[in-house]
Amino acid sequence: GAGVSQSPRYKVAKRGQDVALRCDPISGHVSLFWYQQALGQGPEFLTYFQNEAQLDKSGLPSDRFFAERPEGSVSTLKIQRTQQEDSAVYLCASSLGGRERERTFGSGTRLTVV
Amino acid sequence: GQNIDQPTEMTATEGAIVQINCTYQTSGFNGLFWYQQHAGEAPTFLSYNVLDGLEEKGRFSSFLSRSKGYSYLLLKELQMKDSASYLCAFHSGGYQKVTFGTGTKLQVIP
Numbered sequence: 709g710a711g712v713s714q715s716p717r718y719k720v721a722k723r724g725q726d727v728a729l730r731c732d733p734i735s736g737h738v739s740l741f742w743y744q745q746a747l748g749q750g751p752e753f754l755t756y757f758q759n760e761a762q763l764d765k766s767g768l769p770s771d772r773f774f775a776e777r778p779e780g781s782v783s784t785l786k787i788q789r790t791q792q793e794d795s796a797v798y799l800c801a802s803s804l805g806g807r808e809r810e811r812t813f814g815s816g817t818r819l820t821v822v
Numbered sequence: 823g824q825n826i827d828q829p830t831e832m833t834a835t836e837g838a839i840v841q842i843n844c845t846y847q848t849s850g851f852n853g854l855f856w857y858q859q860h861a862g863e864a865p866t867f868l869s870y871n872v873l874d875g876l877e878e879k880g881r882f883s884s885f886l887s888r889s890k891g892y893s894y895l896l897l898k899e900l901q902m903k904d905s906a907s908y909l910c911a912f913h914s915g916g917y918q919k920v921t922f923g924t925g926t927k928l929q930v931i932p
Binding site for chain 1: 862909920
């Protein structure tokens with residue numbers, strides 16, 4: 709597609725449940741980023757992939773968070789044993805190369821943990 | 823450490839001009855971004871300043887002073903559709919990491 713696609717658009721999870729969030733970047737984009745955006749806040753960096761390599765995962769808040777991009781295109785962000793503080797919008801962005809100005813964001817997945 | 827500040831909310835009148843300020847502190851500064859984000863939508867790129875000075879792009883202009891750690895976004899001829907959050911973000915370090923502010927929620931009123 710023409711843009712970055714994320715699914716599901718909305719997800720409600722019971723506390724303790726595992727969730728998987730999908731990101732389809734723009735075709736051919738090498739770099740892929742995940743961000744967490746709490747209500748009323750700016751996006752917070754979670755992790756960065758260059759092709760299939762996860763070059764930085766310093767923003768992942770705990771070992772319950774795991775991201776992968778096995779074939780260098782689609783990426784999945786998995787959250788195990790969800791907790792209420794995980795409720796946020798999870799944004800994915802991709803860029804053709806290393807230049808930030810080329811980064812395109814998806815509309816995000818709004819996760820609500822109840 | 824790293825820090826970035828911008829006002830939480832602003833209100834302006836349709837047709838007017840509004841200036842949204844942003845101050846930041848970081849080492850290894852590479853550039854300063856402004857994004858627009860409508861409620862429930864993806865952030866969209868507005869500008870990227872590397873050098874000091876004003877860059878104009880249509881109704882939107884962005885200014886940067888590296889020595890003062892200061893930037894502003896200037897919106898002219900405000901339209902109702904400009905009601906959104908405006909995110910200031912700096913790019914620092916050797917690669918991709920971008921630090922966002924909390925965003926300024928702009929409300930344009932008739």
